[in-house]
Amino acid sequence: MELKSVVPWGRSFEEYKNIFSLTDQDLSKRILGCGDGPASFNAKLTTMGGSATSVDPTYQFTATELQSRIDEVYQEIMPQAEKNKDMYVWRHIPSVEALGKIRMSAMENFLSDYDQGKKEGRYIEASLPNLPFKDSEFELALCSHYLFLYSDQVSLNEHIESLLELCRVANEIRVYPLLALNGELSPHLNQVISELKKYGHTSELVNVAYEFQKGANQMLVVNTCNKARQNRPAGWTR
Numbered sequence: 650m651e652l653k654s655v656v657p658w659g660r661s662f663e664e665y666k667n668i669f670s671l672t673d674q675d676l677s678k679r680i681l682g683c684g685d686g687p688a689s690f691n692a693k694l695t696t697m698g699g700s701a702t703s704v705d706p707t708y709q710f711t712a713t714e715l716q717s718r719i720d721e722v723y724q725e726i727m728p729q730a731e732k733n734k735d736m737y738v739w740r741h742i743p744s745v746e747a748l749g750k751i752r753m754s755a756m757e758n759f760l761s762d763y764d765q766g767k768k769e770g771r772y773i774e775a776s777l778p779n780l781p782f783k784d785s786e787f788e789l790a791l792c793s794h795y796l797f798l799y800s801d802q803v804s805l806n807e808h809i810e811s812l813l814e815l816c817r818v819a820n821e822i823r824v825y826p827l828l829a830l831n832g833e834l835s836p837h838l839n840q841v842i843s844e845l846k847k848y849g850h851t852s853e854l855v856n857v858a859y860e861f862q863k864g865a866n867q868m869l870v871v872n873t874c875n876k877a878r879q880n881r882p883a884g885w886t887r
Contacts, residue, residue, distance in 0.1 A: 657707060657719050658726060659687035660793065661755040662694065667741065667859035668825045669791050669868060678788035681819055683777060684795035687719060689755040691771055692762035701771060702787070708774040712763045719756050723749065736832060738860045778810035782818040790819035797827050797835035797869075808837045809844045816850050816873040825857065826865035838869070849874045 665671065665688065676699050682690060685703035694701045707715065730737075731745045742748050766772040775781055777796075792815065796808055803811075815822045829835045842852045852871045860866040 656722055656726075657687045657715060657756065658722060658752060659685075659689060659756040659759050661688070661751055661758075662690050662692075664741075664751075664755075664859070665690040665791065665793065668793065668857055669823045670855065670857050675789060679786070681780075681782070681787040681790040681815075683780075683790060683792040683815065685793065687715060687756040687759040688793065689758035689762075690791075691766060692758050695762070695766070695771065702773065703766075703771060704773045704775040704780060706774060706776045708767065708772045712760050715763070716760055719753075719760075723753065736863055738863055741859060742861060778807060778814045780814055780818050784817055785820060787819040788821065790815045790822045792822065792824045794826065796824050797838060798830060800829040800835040800837055805837045805840055808841050812841055812845060812871065813848065816845070816848070816871060820873055822871040822873070823868050824871075825868040826862060827854070827867055827869060828862060828865045832862065832864060842869075845871060 660668075666676075669675075676694060676697070679700045680694070680702070682688070682701060682703040684705055685691060686705050686707055688703075691701040691703045710718075727745065727749050730748055734745055742751060763772060773781065777792075792811075796803065796811060800808075812822065812824075827835055827838055845852050850871050850873050852869060854867045855870050857866055857868050
């Protein structure tokens with residue numbers, strides 16, 4: 650991975666709460682965030698006494714390197730957001746200007762926590778579909794703006810392997826959004842759900858009280874079973 654190819658664009662703690670419908674009970678669980686990037690969820694939850702571990706391949710870079718790239722990406726994304734603002738619902742975030750402030754505030758919170766979080770093992774360089782954790786190590790896994798969103802870039806097989814890996818390390822998985830970058834429902838979604846069912850995992854689409862990308866108002870919730878974790882597909886590498 651080269652830093653110049655990375656698009657760090659972190660979301661806030663409040664956005665995580667809304668897009669994953671997180672309750673106080675949820676926030677008391679052992680939580681894994683997959684593909685968190687420079688989101689501030691981990692930093693904020695840690696100050697609240699919660700347990701969060703974030704994984705992302707960008708954690709191979711230093712805080713200074715990430716800060717520089719964030720500044721570059723901000724200049725690239727904001728004009729695009731203005732140009733394509735009709736693709737979004739300006740309710741939770743009232744304007745393009747507010748979007749910039751919310752995103753930068755979240756990423757600044759992340760950066761201020763990053764070095765300490767790495768020392769404490771809260772920010773781990775890793776990526777799906779291979780995670781460096783024990784079976785059932787987490788009670789809840791969250792995957793924000795990666796699976797399904799990048800359906801053209803991430804194959805169906807990679808989606809299946811990634812979800813099965815999340816089922817291995819967590820009791821419950823929540824994935825948001827379910828739309829691809831073109832605004833249409835991911836073509837992988839139904840096939841992924843069918844594949845998970847073969848291994849005993851139950852899936853459902855759950856409405857969330859949040860919508861920024863038009864139509865992105867549902868998350869996938871997967872509840873895993875211990876027996877299914879033992880019945881892994883042929884060629885499983887972990």
